[in-house]
Amino acid sequence: MSAIRPYVMVDDARVYGAFLERTFGAQVSTMIPLESNPERVIHAEARIGDSSVFFADSGPDGGRCLSSPAEPVHVQLWATVPDPDGVHDRAIAAGARSAAAVTIQDDGSRTGGFVDPFGTLWWVTTLA
Structure with missing residues (x-):
């Protein structure tokens, strides 16, 4: 989901x-x-x-x-996805810049972030 x-x-x-x-x-x-x-x-x-x-x-x-590489962002999007690693990798391949590698969090979820080519900071995560 x-x-x-x-x-x-x-x-x-x-x-x-x-x-x-x-x-x-x-x-x-x-x-x-x-x-x-x-x-x-x-x-x-x-x-x-x-x-x-x-x-x-x-x-x-x-x-x-966390800000984008050039300026602080005002809205960040948080997406819960089945495969945050895959989404992160596909975003980078599509021109985004990594903001944070996907890593395991204290609650057991996997979370990472990227700034898309339009300046939006996205967080991708699994459910814990």
């Missing part, structure tokens, strides 16, 4: 999460602070009905989250 989740980079993830709660009745299930600055958020997830939106604080230098 494949799925895509938007990953929105914002100036203040805590305020954005509160906005999603108020506007959509979202449930913010994850809010991970940046270790070096706990006021900033490196990853968050809000459930809206059967869907989820990932979001985090952005930074002008991309230091708080």
Whole structure:
């Protein structure tokens, strides 16, 4: 099964999460602070009905989250796919640049990233 989740980079993830709660009745299930600055958020997830939106604080230098090679990206796409290694390899063959090799994560999933030729940062992952 494949799925895509938007990953929105914002100036203040805590305020954005509160906005999603108020506007959509979202449930913010994850809010991970940046270790070096706990006021900033490196990853968050809000459930809206059967869907989820990932979001985090952005930074002008991309230091708080991975950026494309030239500029920080504002929207990242998170795709759950059966074979992230194959998708990553095919993307590179089609002109994308690797942002992160596909590796095993702490939860057992395999995740990697690439920047497509249009500047979008994609994360591809398996379900844990």
